[in-house]
């Protein structure tokens with residue numbers, strides 16, 4: 001770890017644009033030293049929240065602080081926070097190096113930092129090409145380089161994976177991991193769920209401006225579930241939820257079809273043993289780990305598509 005460790009604290013944050021409440025009474029913490037994913041469907045309020053954290057939008061009520069201070073009171077904001085909201089904010093006639101030099105001069109960074117970042121972001125070969133010819137991936141890299149100029153302890157990145165190919169995503173994962181390992185606070189918004197799953201340690205999930213879930217991804221995802229196919233599904237569901245066979249907690253059972261159950265809280269051998277003890281037939285047992293996509297759909301859909309028994 002190097003330098004300060006600065007958490008982002010969002011507390012009871014609300015933003016209304018006329019009749020639209022973009023963010024409603026939202027509270028969460030983003031810890032340093034980990035990569036946090038900020039997830040939500042389109043229009044959920046992610047960008048508005050990140051803009052409030054960086055002082056670009058003023059809240060209707062509530063607070064957002066970085067290391068205990070609102071953005072407007074930070075002594076050296078560009079050295080503390082780096083943010084990317086638009087990966088197209090370049091003058092098309094400028095080269096990547098020109099672009100970074102302009103921002104370096106504004107932030108009081110030496111030219112050597114520009115060269116360092118062009119190398120770090122894999123842009124050394126494209127450094128003297130005009131940005132009008134840049135691919136989406138190159139634009140993402142140049143935006144990230146701009147955000148990193150002041151060597152900030154806190155990074156807020158709005159959809160940094162947009163337009164990156166698998167190799168670009170793998171590179172982004174490595175970069176964000178290194179930045180977090182240096183004790184930086186890294187908040188990354190996305191709707192690219194399958195990709196962000198590989199990227200993040202913690203998640204904050206919002207829907208319609210409100211918090212749905214927050215915490216370490218491993219805790220939210222929970223232990224694997226077991227998908228059971230059985231012609232005796234109904235009897236098996238009753239047996240599973242009648243009481244713990246082994247003195248443990250009562251499993252939670254979802255009925256996902258006439259002959260299919262998803263069992264949470266009991267592993268595959270436990271389900272098989274119980275079925276055998278009750279002479280119930282089991283045709284298939286599949287252990288499935290919860291993907292972030294399933295969790296996200298579950299958390300952001302009004303009504304679960306399945307009937308639940310507990």
Ligand SMILES: Nc1ncnc2c1ncn2[C@@H]1O[C@H](COP(=O)(O)OP(=O)(O)OP(=O)(O)O)[C@@H](O)[C@H]1O
Pocket residue numbers: 017020021022040041042043044045046047048049191
């Ligand atoms: N300046 C504005 N004026 C009016 N409404 C706005 C403004 N900015 C955002 N909104 C509205 O606030 C809501 C939240 O928008 P926001 O861009 O924060 O969501 P988001 O989660 O970032 O969405 P996306 O994933 O589509 O980028 C939307 O209904 C949007 O139309």
